Amino acid sequence: MYDLVLKGKFLTGGKLIEGSIRVSDGKILRVSTGELKGEETIQIGRGKVILPGLIDVHVHLRDFDQRKKETVETGTMAAVHGGITTVFDMPNTQPPVLDVKTFERRKALFEGTAYADYALSFLIRNNCRDAVKAGADFYKIFMGASTGGVFSEDFEGDYSCAPGIVSVHAENAEIIAQNPERPPEAEIRAIKRALNAAEKLGKPLNICHVSTADGIWAILQRNLPWVSFEVTPHHLFLTRKDFEGNPLLKVYPPLRDEEHRRALWRNFSRIPLIASDHAPHTPEDKESGAAGIPGLETEVALLLDAVNRGMLELSDIVEKMHTNPVKIFGIMNKGLEVGKDADFTVVDLKREWTVKPEDFYTKAKWSPWEGRKLKGKVVMTLLRGRIVMEEDEILGKPQGVRINAGKGSA
Ligand SMILES: NC(=O)N[C@@H](CC(=O)O)C(=O)O
Numbered sequence: 001m002y003d004l005v006l007k008g009k010f011l012t013g014g015k016l017i018e019g020s021i022r023v024s025d026g027k028i029l030r031v032s033t034g035e036l037k038g039e040e041t042i043q044i045g046r047g048k049v050i051l052p053g054l055i056d057v058h059v060h061l062r063d064f065d066q067r068k069k070e071t072v073e074t075g076t077m078a079a080v081h082g083g084i085t086t087v088f089d090m091p092n093t094q095p096p097v098l099d100v101k102t103f104e105r106r107k108a109l110f111e112g113t114a115y116a117d118y119a120l121s122f123l124i125r126n127n128c129r130d131a132v133k134a135g136a137d138f139y140k141i142f143m144g145a146s147t148g149g150v151f152s153e154d155f156e157g158d159y160s161c162a163p164g165i166v167s168v169h170a171e172n173a174e175i176i177a178q179n180p181e182r183p184p185e186a187e188i189r190a191i192k193r194a195l196n197a198a199e200k201l202g203k204p205l206n207i208c209h210v211s212t213a214d215g216i217w218a219i220l221q222r223n224l225p226w227v228s229f230e231v232t233p234h235h236l237f238l239t240r241k242d243f244e245g246n247p248l249l250k251v252y253p254p255l256r257d258e259e260h261r262r263a264l265w266r267n268f269s270r271i272p273l274i275a276s277d278h279a280p281h282t283p284e285d286k287e288s289g290a291a292g293i294p295g296l297e298t299e300v301a302l303l304l305d306a307v308n309r310g311m312l313e314l315s316d317i318v319e320k321m322h323t324n325p326v327k328i329f330g331i332m333n334k335g336l337e338v339g340k341d342a343d344f345t346v347v348d349l350k351r352e353w354t355v356k357p358e359d360f361y362t363k364a365k366w367s368p369w370e371g372r373k374l375k376g377k378v379v380m381t382l383l384r385g386r387i388v389m390e391e392d393e394i395l396g397k398p399q400g401v402r403i404n405a406g407k408g409s410a
């Protein structure tokens with residue numbers, strides 16, 4: 001029984017308390033405001049805070065035929081480097097995860113190569129029998145084409161087939177066809193269609209990378225308890241002006257005008273999930289117009305920097321990147337509770353550093369925030385009681401395992 005005690009300040013129930021967490025065999029054994037004994041004690045120093053392991057529900061790890069863009073290894077090293085202990089892998093791979101055989105191949109690929117824990121997905125597009133057979137942790141539907149070009153001809157049919165929660169790329173295919181620059185209307189039209197289907201079907205739906213004022217208002221107004229949504233750091237911190245200055249910032253849905261970014265912040269408290277949509281491409285692919293921005297190694301630090309600027313609280317990060325992902329996606333083995341996996345993200349709120357993509361583990365060694373000075377950094381990541389990253393070093397072998405969302409053999 002490997003037994004460890006983490007001592008220091010930790011955030012639980014939105015409150016910062018001083019105490020210790022006893023970990024045994026990778027699980028949380030006790031949480032106490034007093035002293036706890038263990039074979040090994042890690043004292044988390046002053047100025048640092050222990051957060052429950054942060055979860056990113058929207059990550060493209062590529063691999064398969066796109067190992068040049070990213071592999072499961074490099075992408076999950078980037079994850080633990082950025083303070084993410086569980087990643088949700090997206091299925092628009094080459095080949096895409098559209099059948100049971102490819103799902104099984106992807107499942108096998110992750111074993112022994114992932115540095116973070118992971119959730120596996122299945123891409124639904126007129127393939128209901130395989131979708132039901134695969135036993136994925138979550139499902140993906142594209143209403144309009146994005147990277148990889150696969151999208152639904154019958155969104156409602158695909159959504160009604162899904163055996164579990166669906167994450168949906170909500171951009172309207174017809175509008176995209178007429179307006180390749182994908183105006184806000186493409187997202188807004190698709191979100192309203194998705195909400196109508198969700199109202200009718202009453203099945204869990206998670207709307208990816210919401211980027212527009214009317215899009216977020218439509219979701220909040222409809223207020224369906226089984227509908228959640230994500231917002232990305234690039235839509236929170238960047239606008240179309242940044243894209244006009246740097247074509248690398250091409251992303252779907254596109255960076256929007258300032259009024260949309262402001263609308264996201266005005267409704268920040270009601271955003272359930274922050275997810276990176278980490279979408280790595282090679283420099284050549286970006287040159288030839290590939291859409292997507294890497295985000296795993298900057299997302300938490302950007303939010304910590306914003307905490308220091310008074311734009312949000314530390315507890316918001318825990319809520320939108322730990323508590324809500326666990327609740328919304330039904331992750332049975334995660335949570336800052338006794339008996340759950342001992343995953344932790346240790347942050348130093350006062351650490352000032354400059355974003356240097358050459359120090360990244362992702363293969364996509366560029367960032368919109370290159371050269372930016374940030375105040376706040378992830379300094380240690382623990383996965384099931386073991387330190388897997390400390391001060392930018394990845395420690396140990398890949399030991400990530402599949403989450404237990406009540407599916408698969410996990
Ligand atoms: N967001 C992007 O611009 N690209 C993503 C696909 C997606 O999330 O739509 C990718 O896989 O490259």
Ligand SMILES: [Zn+2]
Pocket residue numbers: 146169208209252253
């Ligand atoms: Zn998308």
Ligand SMILES: [Zn+2]
Pocket residue numbers: 058060090277278279
């Ligand atoms: Zn994506």
